[in-house]
Amino acid sequence: MKNSNENKFLSPGHNACAGCGQLSAAQAVMRGLNENIIIANATGCLEVTTTAYPQSAWGLPWIHSLFENAAAVASGILASLKQKGDKKTKVVVQAGDGGTFDIGLGLISGMWERGENILYICYDTEAYSNTGIQASGSTPYGASTTTTPDGSASIGSTQGKKDMLAIALAHGVKYVAQTTTGFPDDITNKVKKALSVEGPSYIQILCPCIPGWKINNDQAVMMGKSAVQTALYPLLEYSDGQLISSSLKKGFQARPAGEYLKNQGRFKHLKDKDISLIEKLAQANIDKYKI
Amino acid sequence: MKNEKVSLITKPNTTLANKTGAWRTAKPMTDLLTCIGCSLCAKICPEGCIVMGEISESAANGKKLKPKNKKLKPKTDYNYCKGCGLCTHECLVKAIKMIKDY
Numbered sequence: 001m002k003n004s005n006e007n008k009f010l011s012p013g014h015n016a017c018a019g020c021g022q023l024s025a026a027q028a029v030m031r032g033l034n035e036n037i038i039i040a041n042a043t044g045c046l047e048v049t050t051t052a053y054p055q056s057a058w059g060l061p062w063i064h065s066l067f068e069n070a071a072a073v074a075s076g077i078l079a080s081l082k083q084k085g086d087k088k089t090k091v092v093v094q095a096g097d098g099g100t101f102d103i104g105l106g107l108i109s110g111m112w113e114r115g116e117n118i119l120y121i122c123y124d125t126e127a128y129s130n131t132g133i134q135a136s137g138s139t140p141y142g143a144s145t146t147t148t149p150d151g152s153a154s155i156g157s158t159q160g161k162k163d164m165l166a167i168a169l170a171h172g173v174k175y176v177a178q179t180t181t182g183f184p185d186d187i188t189n190k191v192k193k194a195l196s197v198e199g200p201s202y203i204q205i206l207c208p209c210i211p212g213w214k215i216n217n218d219q220a221v222m223m224g225k226s227a228v229q230t231a232l233y234p235l236l237e238y239s240d241g242q243l244i245s246s247s248l249k250k251g252f253q254a255r256p257a258g259e260y261l262k263n264q265g266r267f268k269h270l271k272d273k274d275i276s277l278i279e280k281l282a283q284a285n286i287d288k289y290k291i
Numbered sequence: 292m293k294n295e296k297v298s299l300i301t302k303p304n305t306t307l308a309n310k311t312g313a314w315r316t317a318k319p320m321t322d323l324l325t326c327i328g329c330s331l332c333a334k335i336c337p338e339g340c341i342v343m344g345e346i347s348e349s350a351a352n353g354k355k356l357k358p359k360n361k362k363l364k365p366k367t368d369y370n371y372c373k374g375c376g377l378c379t380h381e382c383l384v385k386a387i388k389m390i391k392d393y
Binding site: 053220 | 308
């Protein structure tokens with residue numbers, strides 16, 4: 001039997017939730033990688049679910065050290081490859097939004113400052129999904145998490161999402177892209193493109209989390225698509241600081257934000273006036289990223 | 292007790308020993324004759340347990356294969372399928388149905 005897409009880089013049998021948006025995205029990322037890759041993984045759902053000791057789902061050289069230091073571990077791997085004269089092997093970092101937006105930010109900044117040839121992939125679930133859905137720097141306005149619960153006196157998270165793409169661009173990262181689980185081919189293409197770039201690159205993927213977003217098992221891909229259609233999480237691509245592609249093209253008609261929000265338990269408490277505030281965030285995205 | 296050495300290095304792809312199909316309460320069944328072979332289900336499966344392959348004559352129940360059925364078709368590995376229903380929800384031609392599996 002001819003098999004066209006058998007993926008040996010990330011095996012089944014891992015412990016992620018049924019319908020996990022992050023693992024769906026990770027499968028798409030793996031299709032973009034090749035044999036000459038070493039992965040440094042930060043602590044997070046991706047690490048915990050795929051490497052319950054003594055097993056591993058990975059088929060590539062893969063290392064986990066701590067929550068905050070995946071970027072520094074990658075720098076170390078790159079230094080040793082350089083010492084050995086290995087120019088073929090590329091280093092990839094995988095982390096969640098907690099390890100990227102909050103805990104690992106200092107070391108990521110150092111890695112980018114040194115301009116190292118490392119691809120950093122952030123799986124953005126918009127909360128610390130692994131430890132029990134605490135709010136992170138990536139949690140959007142109005143989302144209910146265990147540390148920002150909604151209630152009579154609370155709308156949920158009152159802070160907006162940290163603009164990690166802008167932080168990457170401010171460091172002069174060569175290739176910066178944003179995508180979602182709803183577009184597997186887009187993820188694979190962006191990973192391939194990032195690998196071909198000489199210098200630091202950053203890809204941020206929105207990954208719907210079943211327990212975190214309080215959605216059904218079969219909704220992760222639909223949510224990823226909906227986030228793009230409502231302009232709340234557009235597909236973006238920057239090369240050398242220039243926006244080269246965006247899902248917010250001329251003539252783009254945004255779907256109402258309520259369509260995306262009302263299907264998620266974490267936003268269920270929002271009233272119409274709150275939703276119109278979030279509509280403004282979508283409009284701000286359209287103004288900022290239109291191409 | 293024997294003092295065994297603990298290794299921090301594990302073997303690749305060893306999670307294959309976990310047959311996560313036991314998690315399933317519903318099973319996706321693909322109608323290969325309705326299927327257009329777009330491979331979207333294989334691309335989005337979080338387990339990576341759907342593989343595209345050639346359709347066998349027996350799957351077509353002796354019917355003559357139309358050109359669209361000569362494309363590679365998905366094959367789900369039920370040893371690992373957790374029954375999340377992503378493939379059923381996203382299928383463009385509604386060729387996948389979930390059936391009770393417990």
